[in-house]
Amino acid sequence: QQQVKQSPQSLIVQKGGISIINCAYENTAFDYFPWYQQFPGKGPALLIAIRPDVSEKKEGRFTISFNKSAKQFSLHIMDSQPGDSATYFCAAAGGTSYGKLTFGQGTILTVHP
Amino acid sequence: GAVVSQHPSWVICKSGTSVKIECRSLDFQATTMFWYRQFPKQSLMLMATSNEGSKATYEQGVEKDKFLINHASLTLSTLTVTSAHPEDSSFYICSAPGQGRLEQYFGPGTRLTVT
Numbered sequence: 314q315q316q317v318k319q320s321p322q323s324l325i326v327q328k329g330g331i332s333i334i335n336c337a338y339e340n341t342a343f344d345y346f347p348w349y350q351q352f353p354g355k356g357p358a359l360l361i362a363i364r365p366d367v368s369e370k371k372e373g374r375f376t377i378s379f380n381k382s383a384k385q386f387s388l389h390i391m392d393s394q395p396g397d398s399a400t401y402f403c404a405a406a407g408g409t410s411y412g413k414l415t416f417g418q419g420t421i422l423t424v425h426p
Numbered sequence: 427g428a429v430v431s432q433h434p435s436w437v438i439c440k441s442g443t444s445v446k447i448e449c450r451s452l453d454f455q456a457t458t459m460f461w462y463r464q465f466p467k468q469s470l471m472l473m474a475t476s477n478e479g480s481k482a483t484y485e486q487g488v489e490k491d492k493f494l495i496n497h498a499s500l501t502l503s504t505l506t507v508t509s510a511h512p513e514d515s516s517f518y519i520c521s522a523p524g525q526g527r528l529e530q531y532f533g534p535g536t537r538l539t540v541t
Contacts, residue, residue, distance in 0.1 A: 345528055356432075356519050356532035357470065402469060411528050412460045412521060416469045 317405050319417025326424050332390040334420045336403035339384065343405040347414070348377065348388045351400045360401075361388070393424045428454050428524040432533035439510055439540055447505045447536045449476075449520030455500035456522035460530070461493075464517040476503040476520075510540040 319336045326332045336346075347362035363370045363377040363386065370377045376389040390397055403417040429452040439445045449459055459476040474484045474495055482495035492514075494506040507514055519535040 347530070349532075354535070354537070356430075356535045359529055359531065362529065406530075410458075410475065412458060412523050412530050413472055413475065414460075414470075414521075414530060416471075418469050 317403060317415050317417040319403050319420060321420060322418065323421040324423070326393045326422065328393065328395060328424055328426050330393050330424075332393045332397070332422055332424070333387060334401055334403070334422075335385065335387045336405075336417050337383075337385045338405050338415075340405070340407070340415075341384070343407040343415075345406045345411050346377070346379065346386050347404050347406075348375070349402045349404060349416075351402065351419075357402060390422075393422075395424045395426050398422055398424050428452075428522065428529075428531040430520060430522050430531050430533040432518075432520060432536050434536060435534060436537045437539070439538070441511055441540055442509055444506055444508045445510055445538060447507070447518055447520075447538070449503045449505070449522075449533055451501045451522045454522075454525065456503075457500060458523065459497065459503040460521045461495065461503075461505050462519045462521065462532075464519060464535075466517075470519065476505075478503075507538065510538070512540045514538065515540045 348360045349357035351357040361372045361375045374391045379386045401420045404414040431450045433448045457478045461473045462470040464470045473488045474482045476495045476497040478497040484490045497503045521530045521532045
């Protein structure tokens with residue numbers, strides 16, 4: 314029940330294209346859903362996050378779509394750039410400690426020039 | 427965003443020895459910090475919650491006597507891997523909440539290699 318399932322495992326997109334990564338959760342106590350970007354050998358960096366009271370949040374080229382009834386959320390990267398090539402993790406937290414994040418399995422994104 | 431640092435960034439130790447990893451919040455105070463472990467090409471797994479002024483709480487399956495955590499001040503938490511073995515080789519990453527409580531900021535990680 315604590316799992317967050319992420320797909321796809323890897324994704325190849327052409328420059329300028331849209332990258333879409335999906336996540337699904339089971340624990341209804343989760344009420345905070347961040348996305349992190351990680352480059353090799355580095356710590357994860359917070360990209361964007363959403364709470365269940367909204368269905369969509371946009372920050373620059375990054376958009377989170379959230380479907381509470383389906384317990385799913387997704388990250389859309391518009392106008393994907395080679396510099397976006399990294400591993401992306403969705404995560405979820407809730408209850409008394411938002412620092413106890415449950416991470417998805419990760420998606421390796423490659424953007425070809 | 428808030429800045430979290432870790433030291434060292436990379437450490438090699440011999441099997442049976444202990445190694446200490448530091449996690450610091452540079453421009454903010456953190457009464458709670460979190461330690462994660464990430465094996466190559468895998469996701470992050472929460473190991474423990476570090477609490478300033480009290481004992482750390484460990485996730486199920488994490489040996490508290492092997493992974494000693496000390497939250498010495500409002501800006502410093504340390505993780506000591508005791509009697510390290512090759513299977514402890516991993517990427518250890520700490521995080522701390524920002525002022526908004528929700529956002530968690532991660533350190534750059536420490537690569538531990540046990541030979």
